[in-house]
Amino acid sequence: MTRVLVPIDGSSQSTDALEEAFDLFPGAEIHVLHVIQVTRVPSDPGMTPYEYAKEKGQAFLEDAATTADTHGRRIETALIEGHTARTVLRYIDEHDIDHVVMGSTGRSGMSRVLLGSVAEAVTRRAPVSVTIAR
Template sequence: MVEHVLVPFDGSPLSEKALAYACEEFGSSTITVFYVVDSHKDETAAIGWGDHPGEWEEWLENRREHAEDLFSTAHSIADDHGVTIQTGAAVGRTQEMILKAVDEYGADQIVVGTHGRPHLEEFVFGSVAEALVRKSPVPVTTVR
């Protein structure tokens, strides 16, 4: 039986769909919605930090506020399913932080949204989902 589900969440429609699926399928388990602040992938990040004092800290505070907005959305989705969730966030490379969170939270299942491709490329995953499927020490359910 699955006791703790980790749901990587970035506010995209696919991450919302993954959370809804986790609530439907694993609603009696602990569900942690997890957001990663990744300056390598975030389009709001500056190309070079350090040009202005405090620039990194200001950006990071902005991303923390963004995470709280995302968590508000996640709580609404969970509430719609009658499920209570917990939230967590980390700063770093997305795949690495998610895999680290599996250990930190004691998750025994990951549910992640993935980008489906049409026709012959139908089974091609997004890079994060693909990395999780390959490297995760626990089962990964992909939702599209």
């Protein structure tokens, strides 16, 4: 069975990528990955930035499961902390992924310039084909 990885970050582009994966790979096992990165301080003083990032990531995965349900599909989900591109690449190797479908952008503006494009890094380094959903 074909295994397809869809990294998500909560952006509309990553949701589009998940829907594209369902369309392009109707019989595939779909893996949805969110990489936890602490980028914001929560407004709740009782919550650490890590807890906030983890909670947001879990919410993204729950949204992906809802999207899968609307398509009559089941997904495997993973929530992992790390550097986004490296974590995606490691996940590909560790789970025998055959194809990656990801959004064209997640970050925008200056953060994209400073941090680089995850989609670009994965596309250049992945040992499998990568489809970029726009």
